[in-house]
Amino acid sequence: MKKLFLSFFSAALMLSATQAQTIDKIAAKVGSGIILQSDIELQYAQYIISGQPPSPSAKCQLLQMQLTQKLLAQQAVIDSVQVKDEEVDADVERRMRTFIARAGGQEKLEQFLGRSVIQYKDEIRPDIKESLIAQRMRGKITENVNTTPQDVRNYFQSISKDSIPTYNKEVEIGEIVFQPKLSKEEKAFYREKAEELRQRVKKGEDFGALARLYSQDPGSAPEGGDLGFFDRQQMVKEFTANAFKLKAGEISPVFESDFGFHFLQVIERRGEQVHARHILIAPVITEASLDRTKKTADSVYRALTTAPKFDFSSAALFYSDDKETKYNGGMMLNADNVQTRTTLIPTDKLDPQVALVVDTMKVGHLAKPILYTDQQTGKKTYRILYLKSVNDAHKANLEQDFARLKEKAMDMKLTKTVSDWFDKRRKETFIEIDPEYRDCEVLKNWITPKVTAQATPAQ
Incomplete structure (x- = not known):
């Protein structure tokens, strides 16, 4: 393909x-x-x-x-x-x-x-x-275009009854994500494995052949670890730091990133671009690390349900390993409407594992930590879920959907403003x-x- x-x-x-x-x-x-x-x-x-x-x-x-x-x-x-x-x-x-x-x-x-x-x-x-x-x-x-509450009401009243949109059931969900972490002793095994391969390359074995056999980067391993040319923005910071300080032919030490343990070889430099290849050894999460993670998640759950001053937003900021939600009070964003940063998510768009838990929850309550498996990567995490609100399926109305209707009213005003401008300019321009x-x-x-x-x- x-x-x-x-x-x-x-x-x-x-x-x-x-x-x-x-x-x-x-x-x-x-x-x-x-x-x-x-x-x-x-x-x-x-x-x-x-x-x-x-x-x-x-x-x-x-x-x-x-x-x-x-x-x-x-x-x-x-x-x-x-x-x-x-x-x-x-x-x-x-x-x-x-x-x-x-x-x-x-x-x-x-x-x-x-x-x-x-x-x-x-x-x-x-x-x-x-x-x-x-x-x-x-x-x-x-x-200078803006939308007043009266504009929103006028827009809503202009919609024929047959055209008023219906919104599916929506929920606002918070999450605190706990990623299993290996101990120094557990990590040492994978670092040593990467170092052994690095030494084999330094002694003369073919880098590409070793990458095809041992690298756990599915994208580059079939190509002998070859990543092609890349600039400073295309790779994680640890990778960039090593790649851009080496000369052509040089091999980096073993270094760690979120993906695991790597070492790389620079093939060519072209200004602000580097052509390199690498070998990745990705650690496998152990049962012991999962057990440690569950204990941490259970401890945070107990604190949230027993300590009155320990709120969900603060706990998410302090404990969550999810960079997308921890700075948002732990609240998930609607992936289909990220530009407006809305936290209202249609239930039919929820991950099935999350939906199964949320379906049994009451508004304002927490669910005990669940073991979550990412369907794409297979990575396991523990999550504490919080159900902030539920909007049942309904016809659009000003009380529940003012923010959404305001957005549509604003879009209509912006479109008309630009359209009027173009109509005028077209008449004035050959x-x-x-x-x-x-x-x-x-x-x-x-x-x-x-x-x-x-x-x-x-x-």
């Missing part, structure tokens, strides 16, 4: 590179700016690479996006809206990290592109800069679109009508 994806990725990017060289007609004119057909083709290739199905209408939508970007960018010049070079550089680097990861390394990406990553960065930088400026201009257009796109439904309102001068008949 991976080979199929990489072949498709290669074909798409090589196609876009060829098209960029051969297609240079103007797809659209927007005021003083132009949009080239090659720009659309390149974006379409990236659209396909992202996993979207081929679609003729996609090019229509991509051109519409380019048109909106041009209008916003041209207004940004008038309003002196700018972005810093550092912001552009950061976004370029973020996108390149994604492309490199999808291609399977920098070298493979450069083969696919037919040019160096540095050249490609230079090519995409102007468009990314314009895109960031357009985003900032859009923010300026909507910066826009010409190539005949190839004249049948695009989404572009019908973008073409400036041509005015034909006619003689006035004599009266």
Whole structure:
């Protein structure tokens, strides 16, 4: 499957590179700016690479996006809206990290592109800069938009009775997660195992062969431990600290990360990127460590149920090993709506192990520590669950769902504000679109009508 994806990725990017060289007609004119057909083709290739199905209408939508970007960018010049070079550089680097990861390394990406990553960065930088400026201009257009309680009521009253949404049963759940930890003596076994392999490499045995046989990193072991090129942001801090202080050919000491015990060898350095390979020895959690973890969890549970001043939020901050929830009072976030950071989670979206326990709980109560097994990794943890609230399935109403309705009312105001702005700007700006796109439904309102001068008949 991976080979199929990489072949498709290669074909798409090589196609876009060829098209960029051969297609240079103007797809659209927007005021003083132009949009080239090659720009659309390149974006379409990236659209396909992202996993979207081929679609003729996609090019229509991509051109519409380019048109909106041009209008916003041209207004940004008038309003002196700018972005810093550092912001552009950061976004370029973020996108390149994604492309490199999808291609399977920098070298493979450069083969696919037919040019160096540095050249490609230079090519995409102007468009990314314009895109960031357009985003900032859009923010300026909507910066003074706000929503009052009356706006929310008006929005709710505008919804026909048949269209009022129904919300499933939702719960707010807190958790304190206890991860089993090995003792120094237990860890020593795995550190020594990694050190033995390191010494075998230093004595001349083939690094790649040993990685294939012994490394417990499923992603890199089949490749002889090869990780390809990576930068400082792509790896855990312990890995980065070792990789970026070694020269090509050098081997690191054994070091520990959240994944286990590693050692690595740097193959090549390219500026702020390193090509390295590694061997990982992942410790196995013992029954003794699970028993120790259960005792800790039981102790915290007793304190929460007997000590009046020991509240759940404080206990989560102090004891929980889950970095995502411990700083949020222990409350789980709705994974399908992370942007709003809502803690209301539909019961049908809960992990089955959690749902089974929560189903028997009363609001405001704690459940005794449960042994939880992650279905993807197989890792075991103990968890104390707290049921903060329950919202039964219901039709939307202002009393229970004001926050959600306010969000929708705000979205509607923002959309209208931006839409009104574009309607006005389109009428004030000369826009010409190539005949190839004249049948695009989404572009019908973008073409400036041509005015034909006619003689006035004599009266």
